[in-house]
Amino acid sequence: MILISRLVSVFLLSLIIFATLSPIGLRPHLGDPNLERAVAYLLFGAALALGFPHHAWRTTFFVVGVAVLLEALQLIDPGRHGRFKDMAVKAVAGILGVLIITIATRVLRRLRA
Numbered sequence: 001m002i003l004i005s006r007l008v009s010v011f012l013l014s015l016i017i018f019a020t021l022s023p024i025g026l027r028p029h030l031g032d033p034n035l036e037r038a039v040a041y042l043l044f045g046a047a048l049a050l051g052f053p054h055h056a057w058r059t060t061f062f063v064v065g066v067a068v069l070l071e072a073l074q075l076i077d078p079g080r081h082g083r084f085k086d087m088a089v090k091a092v093a094g095i096l097g098v099l100i101i102t103i104a105t106r107v108l109r110r111l112r113a
Contacts, residue, residue, distance in 0.1 A: 005051035012044040020070040038093040045097025063094030
């Protein structure tokens with residue numbers, strides 16, 4: 001399970017990097033951009049939390065760091081724009097993904113004991 005979660009994390013990170021830094025015309029559009037961002041980072045945070053179950057703080061900082069770095073890198077590309085609001089949506093969703101999985105695993109551990 002841990003290996004699969006780590007592989008899913010890498011896959012999601014790759015998709016997030018592509019969607020964030022590719023030309024706007026190549027970016028996948030599935031619906032509301034804020035909802036897309038939130039779902040992507042929520043899943044990314046959850047996959048990381050499953051892949052690294054004893055490192056909740058590290059995964060949280062990593063997810064937030066990815067959101068900040070990728071949003072900042074958009075400032076370099078003239079066709080893209082980095083916005084604080086977008087970064088905040090990504091960071092909060094990633095934190096929620098880590099938090100949900102961390103709490104769920106702790107509750108399940110206690111129920112098993």
